[in-house]
Amino acid sequence: ATASKPTTNGKQAARLRFEDVFETLRNEIIADFASKGMPEDAVEWYKRSLNYNTPGGKLNRGLSVVDTVRILKGSDLTEEEYFKSALLGWCVELLQAFFLVSDDMMDNSVTRRGQPCWFRVDGVNMLAINDSFMLESAIYFLLRKHFRQDACYVDLLELFHDVTYLTEMGQLLDLITAPEDQVDLSKFSLERHRLIVVYKTAYYSFYLPVALAMHMSGIPVSQGSFKPYDAAKDILIPLGEYFQVQDDFLDFAGTPEQIGKIGTDILDNKCSWCINTALAVATPEQRALLDENYGRKDSAKERKVKEIYEELDMRGRYAKYEEGAYKKIIGLIESVPETPTADGSPVLKREVFKAFLDKIYKRTK
Amino acid sequence: ATASKPTTNGKQAARLRFEDVFETLRNEIIADFASKGMPEDAVEWYKRSLNYNTPGGKLNRGLSVVDTVRILKGSDLTEEEYFKSALLGWCVELLQAFFLVSDDMMDNSVTRRGQPCWFRVDGVNMLAINDSFMLESAIYFLLRKHFRQDACYVDLLELFHDVTYLTEMGQLLDLITAPEDQVDLSKFSLERHRLIVVYKTAYYSFYLPVALAMHMSGIPVSQGSFKPYDAAKDILIPLGEYFQVQDDFLDFAGTPEQIGKIGTDILDNKCSWCINTALAVATPEQRALLDENYGRKDSAKERKVKEIYEELDMRGRYAKYEEGAYKKIIGLIESVPETPTADGSPVLKREVFKAFLDKIYKRTK
Numbered sequence A, B: 001a002t003a004s005k006p007t008t009n010g011k012q013a014a015r016l017r018f019e020d021v022f023e024t025l026r027n028e029i030i031a032d033f034a035s036k037g038m039p040e041d042a043v044e045w046y047k048r049s050l051n052y053n054t055p056g057g058k059l060n061r062g063l064s065v066v067d068t069v070r071i072l073k074g075s076d077l078t079e080e081e082y083f084k085s086a087l088l089g090w091c092v093e094l095l096q097a098f099f100l101v102s103d104d105m106m107d108n109s110v111t112r113r114g115q116p117c118w119f120r121v122d123g124v125n126m127l128a129i130n131d132s133f134m135l136e137s138a139i140y141f142l143l144r145k146h147f148r149q150d151a152c153y154v155d156l157l158e159l160f161h162d163v164t165y166l167t168e169m170g171q172l173l174d175l176i177t178a179p180e181d182q183v184d185l186s187k188f189s190l191e192r193h194r195l196i197v198v199y200k201t202a203y204y205s206f207y208l209p210v211a212l213a214m215h216m217s218g219i220p221v222s223q224g225s226f227k228p229y230d231a232a233k234d235i236l237i238p239l240g241e242y243f244q245v246q247d248d249f250l251d252f253a254g255t256p257e258q259i260g261k262i263g264t265d266i267l268d269n270k271c272s273w274c275i276n277t278a279l280a281v282a283t284p285e286q287r288a289l290l291d292e293n294y295g296r297k298d299s300a301k302e303r304k305v306k307e308i309y310e311e312l313d314m315r316g317r318y319a320k321y322e323e324g325a326y327k328k329i330i331g332l333i334e335s336v337p338e339t340p341t342a343d344g345s346p347v348l349k350r351e352v353f354k355a356f357l358d359k360i361y362k363r364t365k
């Protein structure tokens, strides 16, 4: 049976409960730091960095660890189960904080989540590099403190190592494909776009939260010939790809009211699904115009690119892409066996993936 | 029996053999990266970063892992033992590469190991941040590939996590105490200097290589009431402190022929042992001159600071410090029991620490 969608109030309560756990974890991180004899100015610095960079986002990744643990259990979580799943959720948010603080420096960005990027805060500058490192290290401090005795401990460590590395690979690809200050559309392609999206976003945003929840729930690596983590990856990576294509499309087609910001992918020379789709079907004349107008920090040039997108029926192409992606993912979800295991080990459930897909399909923000 | 000091040729041969292992490891890292469908330009980028940033230093940290494993075994290593201890040594060098690439950005440095800092290489810039991340991630890739089946695997992972985090704490302390562009000697003190040195340098340079070798050699956490890793830490942290005080002193007193470079700590506003010692004993007049002349990127002002150091008998103070540190460390080394264990588990040896101390005591370069 599919759980009914949480109400807005239920969602808000879930978020508040999750945010409470952050307070506890941040206090643990800071208490450990202070216990090493660190002086007050250092303690204050670290606390400010943790508070500025970790909460404040949509928290979808972190909350999805808790949601997945609950779906896999099939009933309400105990206090301890809730705390530990929320802790894993905050570890995903810390990993994201590590990536975002550094990504903003590499992209020379101005704002993040409605406030100045951390490196632009007065007195921070290049110290933000080391602050990003400490956000990453806090993950392993928390895992050690709370999961060391658990059978899944090494699996959790390896999962974080693997996904971190894969995300860094995607970041490298993105940086050498679409430098912030140098337009060269000949480096772009739909295949390059897919690689960047899968490595830079899909692993840590979609696979990581679910795989963490699966490990915490005791789902083993093999159940006979069925490999639950491979099955999860086979669904969540295409789901993450679809999510990012949608994000790219909404950057072009969504209204500011819908997406809560003004799209800047064209101005910023982003290796977006839209430009790569356009490049794949453009006439030589259209291509020349794209080369001339893409990534130029000039709103007249941006408008020209948008005109070409409309000429090429980007909206129709996206609608077609979305239907195809949705059907493919539904098919993958339905191939998850859900058969009870001989040894009674916990079973992967289709509902885990449906919950993700429902949040994404035909969203307009 | 103390092993006789290796000859210059023996040292050179040891270094060449160790460097050969890097080729193998780098090829494994790159093969894994390429196997994920990464395009040629990304593969070339990563290979260039690994080659530019990992070898090329003195390799003392990496080589000391191999030396320590050999001392603990008490006889020559098999091919496999050599390879695995060298691999751990290269993991220390990768960790150091991660720290140095990012430290040079945070310090706005110009050269490193006789070549431009990586972020100053044409076309690199801020991408160096992500490159430093990948150097760190390569550590966990190598450990997983070669140590996953070993009993010490989790200990190795936790040791790298801990020491990385402690080093980042030291880096934070250093950055907020002695910003590259803002002189404020009231933030300095010998206690602050000690904290920075212990966290930023001693853990990863001295404790990490020995503790890795101890884990690989199968030395347990407890042997009755004796705690080998605590004992190692109690010796190696003061040893690292002594090493850094010496480094700070030689930056002032060593000739360029001795130290292979021109000291710049005074010009660069470094929180050095010399300035902290001077601040502790300066008259109000001398203190005013130090405030006026320290960290000013001006060679006349640097000369003035050096005059005050001489007035304050910095050379005599250092000689006294060195004798005290040496005696204290010798005493700690001699308290290592070396008693054979009831269960036959491998025993920590004084020779491990003597080998370090011999390399450092009264060195002039």
Ligand SMILES: [Mg+2]
Residues within 6 Å of the ligand: A103, A104, A107, A109
């Ligand atoms: Mg960015």
Ligand SMILES: [Mg+2]
Residues within 6 Å of the ligand: A103, A106, A107, A174
């Ligand atoms: Mg970016």
Ligand SMILES: [Mg+2]
Residues within 6 Å of the ligand: A247, A248, A251
């Ligand atoms: Mg976007």
Ligand SMILES: [Mg+2]
Residues within 6 Å of the ligand: B103, B104, B107, B109
């Ligand atoms: Mg530096």
Ligand SMILES: [Mg+2]
Residues within 6 Å of the ligand: B103, B106, B107, B174
């Ligand atoms: Mg520095």
Ligand SMILES: [Mg+2]
Residues within 6 Å of the ligand: B247, B248, B251
């Ligand atoms: Mg120095």
